[in-house]
Amino acid sequence: MNNKVYHRIEEVAGNVITLRADGVRYQELAEVESPQGASLAQVIRLAGDRVSLQVFAGGRGIPTDAKVRFLGHPMETSFSEALLGRVFTGSGQPRDRGPRLTENMIEIGGPSVNPAKRIIPRNMVRTGIPMIDIFNTLVESQKLPIFSVAGEPYNPLLARIALQAEVDVIILGGMGLKHDDYLYFRETLEEQGALARSVLFVHTAADPTVECLMVPDICLAVAEQFALKNERVLVLLTDMTNFADAMKEIAITMEQIPSNRGYPGDLYSQLAARYEKAVDFDSAGSITILAATTMPGDDVTHPVPDNTGYITEGQFYLRNGRIEPFGSLSRLKQQVNGATRDDHRTIMNTMIQLYAGYKETLEKQSMGFRMSAWDSKLLVYGERFEQEMMDLSVNIPLETALDRGWAMLADCFEPAETGIASKLINQFWPKAHAETPDNGRQEERNHLEAVASSD
Amino acid sequence: MSNHVGQITGVSGNLLRVRFHEPVVQNEVAYAHLGEVTLKSEVIRIRGDEAELQVFEDTRGLQIGGEVEFTGELLAVELGPGLLTQVFDGLQNPLPRLAEQCGFFLQRGTYLQALERDKEWAFTPAVKVGDTVTAGATLGTVPEGIFKHRIMVPFGWRGKFEVLEVAEAGNYTLDESIARLKSETGREAQVTLVQRWPVKVPIQAYAERLRPTEPLTTKVRIIDTFYPVARGGAYCIPGPFGAGKTVLQQIISRHADVDIVIVAACGERAGEVVETLREFPELEDPRTGRSLMERTLIICNTSSMPVAAREASVYTAVTIAEYYRQMGLHVMLLADSTSRWAQALREVSGRLEEIPGEEAFPAYLESVIAAFYERGGVVRLHDGGIGSVTIGGTVSPAGGNFEEPVTQSTLKVVGAFLGLSRERSDQRRYPAIHPLESWSKYPGVVPEEAARRARTILRQGNEVNQMMKVVGEEGTSIEDFVVYLKAEYLDAVYLQQDAFHEVDAATGAERQSYVFERLGHILDAPLKFPDKDAARAFFQQLTQTTKDWNRVLQDDPEFAKIEQTMTKMVAEVSADE
Structure with a gap:
């Protein structure tokens, strides 16, 4: 512990200040007092007696004689049930009108879980969205980003999954969130009565950049504590690209050698350290992470989505308001979709293969080629698939969605054309199909959609 | 462990700068002290009287002036019975x-011995007193699961050694001596069930x-x-x-x-x-x-x-x-x-x-x-x-x-x-x-000639497919179209494999040669169709049948039955008849 107050700052560059001090520990916190007010700062480099700190509130307005007092401990946050229903900033200060919490402080960014204490995830998270439930099933303890272009409804999608998923605690980490979006989340959670089981850590676009860096760590540290108390926790992070950009900013200020488009060489490790907090504990709760990652210029090879894709257990592509079947992937789906219904995997593969065929046919059509009989079938199928499966307004349980899949296949194809194994055809292919063409089914569909849109 | 201690002069991420006072070795292991725990690290650059160390742990909390203990040893692993089935x-x-x-968590600074010390292994000697051995030679064996785990003369020992003593068959723990050897220069040394080897140096005792x-x-x-x-x-x-x-x-x-x-x-x-x-x-x-x-x-x-x-x-x-x-x-x-x-x-x-x-x-x-x-x-x-x-x-x-x-x-x-x-x-x-x-560049399980023919069909099929994207299906001759369908067929039933199906997931070498030969006949057969839709329908049917074939065991009666069906299907559209 070091109670000395330093007031000679030698260097201010961006959000990083450097001064001479001794007895300082790596990653320790300090309090910087300037005419702008007090701010926390974290030690990010020690070189001899020169100490570099990143100032949470930013470097603007810091005089060279600002008072710096080292606190002797790393970044911490309070953990208790009292967090539920509260909103905090990226550095853990209350953003609502509630009191500051100081009891039971826990360290953030702690060590990773011993792989030997993890178990194979085995519980499906039902979302009511067929593109997820059938085709890329979400699994408890999964880490999954939503790749999307700015402007896509990724925040409403996150909110909807959070509300429909059966979890005990929801933790929202907002990074560079628009104030409107922050209010949207809070209001949605409140309206649906979920705020009481939620904790929000929100850094808005107007807040200092460095606080953005803290958001995932603080969210996940809190999530970890809940999970150790046997709770199933869902962490929503939006938007991780802002987090990566904040890291880039600090790295460049620190004159680190950039690796790819200005991002630091450890981008992968930094992202992984956060995403890997997703876990299903052996004999305790779990953490599931859903994170929005906006792709600058719709480019999936951009370093942030690219590195993310290598870390996470799949990804959802959100494009034109729909979850794209191509590219979207849940790596854990195989853990659960064998146990749902016998036809689940088959429907999943067959419908996508045929949809891929539809896409090819569309290409041919756009080039003005004659459509074969097969092409015409695919065209009918593809359009129905987009309307009745892909549309985000469709909100039906998995089993209903599977039945709908069979109905669509039967309406559009002969059994052999689907390539489905004969055994399953015998079991699931709608028998009455040949006699009752479309009328009955159409009615059923209208009914289902009416139910869906009323949800 | 040596008593050589240096002091930290800089911390940045997992990199430490440490001032040292006695000789240090490039890539030697050192331990940074942090309160009760020590953090393992490795020397990766030396400049003047300062060494740069990468720390194998999170460096949070380290401070300038903190002590770092140099060991003089390169990063090494323990080699001995009991490695298998482990997770390190x-x-x-x-x-x-x-x-x-x-x-639940990986606490930094906790290091355990890789192999369990109190476990006993049943040793059987393979040499006798008076034998001459060199590095890597087997002194005896212990059973490790299904293997005979050889206890060998440490790989780093140079020259010839005479066996002075070798333990009798019996149970020994890892650190007990099972042999005593004498080098040509007369130096004597003990061999135990375990030896250490620096990881970045290849073992060359062959x-x-x-x-x-x-x-x-x-x-x-x-x-x-x-x-x-x-x-x-x-x-x-x-x-x-x-x-x-x-x-x-x-x-x-x-x-x-x-x-x-x-x-x-x-x-x-x-x-x-x-x-x-x-x-x-x-x-x-x-x-x-x-x-x-x-x-x-x-x-x-x-x-x-x-x-x-x-x-x-x-x-x-x-x-x-x-x-x-x-x-x-x-x-x-x-x-x-x-x-x-x-x-x-x-x-x-x-x-x-x-x-x-x-x-x-x-x-x-x-x-x-x-x-x-x-x-x-x-x-x-x-x-x-x-x-x-x-x-x-x-x-x-x-x-x-x-x-x-x-x-x-x-x-x-x-x-x-x-x-x-x-x-x-x-x-x-x-x-x-x-x-x-x-x-x-390696040889495979089927004759090279057959594999090459199949690759040709795949390539031709791909070419036709590319062409069709430009000229459309109607601009493609039925012959070309059949080549395309054949390539797609080979892709669907042979190249693709269902990793989650108990039978299809793993095809042994024998079955591969058998199936591949059968498919070769189908691919080589000149087939005749009235039009493209008929050709497509035929191949869709054949694909499904062949996939069913892939899903049954080779000794299942169903296997032969499906094979007959396939042969019949192909014969029906064969141009020869």
């Missing part, structure tokens, strides 16, 4: 035992290296038939994320025809390791009838574990692989992913402020990758036995672009390239190995 981190800490001690020529079957059809791997060879699997690299490695780890499989999960997801960890003990090894775990060892340094230890983990893995090779065993090392390892090098290089090469990777990247893959190979041991280490590495190129430095450096040193393609995985054509861009 990159520094050979046994993770399950660590969990017993520390609970007579000669041989050329890898024998195919190593993986039961993945597209690999064994088209792009085979050889025992003692090296292959790489580059692919964009989501193309199925890890699933492919897992399949290979289950079915590869080798004695021992070492899985090095390097900087990848913890969940994937957990699958191996939890599933392998339940799975049966078809070769032995015992649990698959008995032949498996996992080195696991997942992406959130400290990055310096990630760099060490591939060396730890390959050293253990070489150790078992010395026993005349065939070992397969699966490194997933070498890109993460290369990135670890890049992170450290960046902190050292070295002049960056392409994409900020260090300039020595290529030689480091080459040196790693070169540690694989087939060797003839001094006793005439043959052992091998096959290395399979996945590569995760940024943006899925194979032109990047890690993929390119790897391609120069491997014998087979199994390139995964996003296009094929999007179409759910698994395993998504690209059938036209991949290559292999």
Whole structure:
């Protein structure tokens, strides 16, 4: 512990200040007092007696004689049930009108879980969205980003999954969130009565950049504590690209050698350290992470989505308001979709293969080629698939969605054309199909959609 | 341990700058003191009276002036019975035992001995007093699961030794002496069941290296038939994320025809390791009838574990692989992913402020990758036995672009390239190995001529497909169209394999030759159709039947029945009649 107050700052560059001090520990916190007010700062480099700190509130307005007092401990946050229903900033200060919490402080960014204490995830998270439930099933303890272009409804999608998923605690980490979006989340959670089981850590676009860096760590540290108390926790992070950009900013200020488009060489490790907090504990709760990652210029090879894709257990592509079947992937789906219904995997593969065929046919059509009989079938199928499966307004349980899949296949194809194994055809292919063409089914569909849109 | 202590003069990320006072060794291990715990680190650069150390742990809380204890020893692993079935981190800490001690989280600074000290092993001597032995020679054996684990003269001992004493058959713990040897200069030394070896130095106690020529079957059809791997060879699997690299490695780890499989999960997801960890003990090894775990060892340094230890983990893995090779065993090392390892090098290089090469990777990247893959190979041991280490590495190129430095450096040193393609995985054509861009220099399980013919059909089919995109189906002749359908058929029923189906997931070498020959007849048969729709309908039907065929066991009566159906179907449309 070091109670000395330093007031000679030698260097201010961006959000990083450097001064001479001794007895300082790596990653320790300090309090910087300037005419702008007090701010926390974290030690990010020690070189001899020169100490570099990143100032949470930013470097603007810091005089060279600002008072710096080292606190002797790393970044911490309070953990208790009292967090539920509260909103905090990226550095853990209350953003609502509630009191500051100081009891039971826990360290953030702690060590990773011993792989030997993890178990194979085995519980499906039902979302009511067929593109997820059938085709890329979400699994408890999964880490999954939503790749999307700015402007896509990724925040409403996150909110909807959070509300429909059966979890005990929801933790929202907002990074560079628009104030409107922050209010949207809070209001949605409140309206649906979920705020009481939620904790929000929100850094808005107007807040200092460095606080953005803290958001995932603080969210996940809190999530970890809940999970150790046997709770199933869902962490929503939006938007991780802002987090990566904040890291880039600090790295460049620190004159680190950039690796790819200005991002630091450890981008992968930094992202992984956060995403890997997703876990299903052996004999305790779990953490599931859903994170929005906006792709600058719709480019999936951009370093942030690219590195993310290598870390996470799949990804959802959100494009034109729909979850794209191509590219979207849940790596854990195989853990659960064998146990749902016998036809689940088959429907999943067959419908996508045929949809891929539809896409090819569309290409041919756009080039003005004659459509074969097969092409015409695919065209009918593809359009129905987009309307009745892909549309985000469709909100039906998995089993209903599977039945709908069979109905669509039967309406559009002969059994052999689907390539489905004969055994399953015998079991699931709608028998009455040949006699009752479309009328009955159409009615059923209208009914289902009416139910869906009323949800 | 030496008493050489230095002081910290700088901390940046996992890099320490330490002032030292006595000689230090490049790459020696040192421990940084932080309160009660010590953090393992390695000297990676020396300048004047300061050494730069990479710490294998989180450096939070270290301060200027903190003490660092130098050991004078290179980073080494323990080699001895009891390695198999274990799960280690990159520094050979046994993770399950660590969990017993520390609970859910990996507490930094806790290091356990890799091998259990109190376990007794039944030793049988293989030499007698008066024999002359050299490094790597077998002094005796202990049973380890299904293997006879050889206790060998430590690999680092130079020259000839006379056996002065050898223990009688019986039970011994690891640290008990089982032999006493005298060197030519008269120095005497004890041998125990365990020895240490520095991970970055290859073990070379063998007579000669041989050329890898024998195919190593993986039961993945597209690999064994088209792009085979050889025992003692090296292959790489580059692919964009989501193309199925890890699933492919897992399949290979289950079915590869080798004695021992070492899985090095390097900087990848913890969940994937957990699958191996939890599933392998339940799975049966078809070769032995015992649990698959008995032949498996996992080195696991997942992406959130400290990055310096990630760099060490591939060396730890390959050293253990070489150790078992010395026993005349065939070992397969699966490194997933070498890109993460290369990135670890890049992170450290960046902190050292070295002049960056392409994409900020260090300039020595290529030689480091080459040196790693070169540690694989087939060797003839001094006793005439043959052992091998096959290395399979996945590569995760940024943006899925194979032109990047890690993929390119790897391609120069491997014998087979199994390139995964996003296009094929999007179409759910698994395993998504690209059938036209991949290559292999090793011999496969079917005659080369037959494989070449099949490849030709695939290429022609692809050409027709490309052409059809321009001129449309109506502009394509029926002959060309049938070639296209044949290629698609071969793709659907042979190249693609359902990894989750109990039968289709693994096709043995014999079945592969049999099926491939049958398919060859179908592909060569001149077929006649009234129009394209009829041709398409025929191939859809045939595909479905053949897929059903793939799903039954070869000795099932159904197998022959479906085969007859297929023959009949083809005969009906054959142009000969």
